[in-house]
C-alpha cells in the first residue's frame with residue numbers, strides 16, 4: 001500500500017509550562033488543498049514548524065511519505081516545500097538567480113536545476129519575469145516567486161503559511177487560483193485565521209483551538225456548522241405576542257430587539273424565509289426587511305470545541 005503523504009501522531013509541544021499544542025493527530029493521503037484554521041495563538045505555527053522540521057516536538061511523531069521526520073529529517077524534507085508567512089526572498093536577486101539559489105540549497109543535482117526552474121516558473125506564471133529583480137515585482141508576483149521556490153524540487157507536500165496575507169483582492173484571487181493549480185499534483189496545507197479563506201480555497205479543513213484539534217473534515221461538513229439559524233426581521237406592524245410567529249413551521253424562538261426588530265431562531269433549512277414572508281403578507285405585518293444571520297466564528301469555534 002502507498003505511504004500516506006503526511007501522518008501526524010499524538011503531536012504535543014510546550015515552550016515552557018503550558019502546552020502550545022496537545023495530542024494533534026491527522027493524516028493527509030490525497031492531493032488537494034488542506035486548510036489549518038485557528039485564531040491567533042491557537043497553535044498553527046507550532047504545528048507547521050514541527051512538520052517542516054524547524055522545531056522539534058516534545059512528544060509525538062511526524063511521518064512524511066512514510067519517513068520519520070525525527071529520525072531521518074534530510075530524506076523527509078525532500079518531500080516538503082515550505083513558504084513561511086514572510087517569504088524568504090532575496091529581493092536584490094533576479095527571479096532566475098533566486099530560484100537557482102533555492103534549488104542549490106535544496107541540494108538538487110546541478111543537471112536537473114535548469115529544467116526545474118523553468119517548470120516552477122511556468123507553473124507560477126512568472127516565466128516572463130525571469131530577469132526581473134524581485135524587489136521590482138508587485139506583492140502578488142513576489143508571492144508567486146515564493147510559491148515557485150516552495151515547489152522547485154517538485155515536492156509531494158507543500159506548506160504555505162498565510163499565503164494571501166497582505167495582498168490586494170485581485171492578487172488574493174490569483175494566488176488562490178495558483179494554489180488550486182499546484183494542489184492538482186500534490187497536497188497543499190495552508191494556514192490561516194481567516195474563515196472565508198479556507199471556505200474559498202480549501203477542500204478539507206483542520207481546525208485548532210487552544211492547542212487542540214477541534215474539527216477535521218471536508219469543507220461541506222464544515223459548512224454545515226456555518227448554516228444560518230437566525231433570521232433578522234423588521235416588521236412595522238408586528239403581531240403583539242409571539243404565538244403567531246411560533247406557529248410558523250421550523251420556528252423555535254422569538255427574540256424581540258425593539259418594537260419592530262426581531263431575531264427569529266429557527267431549525268431546519270432556510271425555506272422558512274418564504275414561510276415568514278407569506279405569513280407577513282397574509283397578516284399585513286408590514287415586513288420591511290428579512291435577512292439570514294450567519295453564525296459568528298466564535299460561536300462555531302465554541303460549538304466545535306464541544307463536539308470533539
Ligand SMILES: Nc1ncnc2c1ncn2[C@@H]1O[C@H](COP(=O)(O)OP(=O)(O)OP(=O)(O)O)[C@@H](O)[C@H]1O
Pocket residue numbers: 015016020021038039040041042043044045046047193
Ligand atoms: N517561541 C515561543 N516561546 C514561548 N511560547 C510560544 C512561542 N511560540 C509560540 N508560543 C505560544 O504557543 C501558543 C501557540 O502559538 P502559535 O504561534 O503556534 O499559534 P498560531 O496559531 O500560529 O498563532 P498566530 O496566528 O498568531 O501565529 C501561543 O500561546 C503562543 O504564545
